[in-house]
Amino acid sequence: MEMGLAPVDDRWGADIDTEPTENGRFVAFLVLTPPVEVGPQIRVPIEGEYERPELAEMAALDAFAAMTRRS
16 A cells, blocks of 8 residues: 555644743644544644734634635
8 A cells, every 4th residue: 555645635624723822922723633544633833922812813714714725
């Protein structure tokens, strides 16, 4: 069996997440969930720190939209 990269299709899930930093700001992540046979979740950090979790979420949504426009 040939091993390679699995295609991204409708079996993949996508979400956003935020985490507080030590300085009280927030960072955002794109969370990609492949099918079980492909592997574990992939957390992609979004550049920047934000004052509120809502702003971090918006940055993650913007990054996700930019990714989909490129494909």
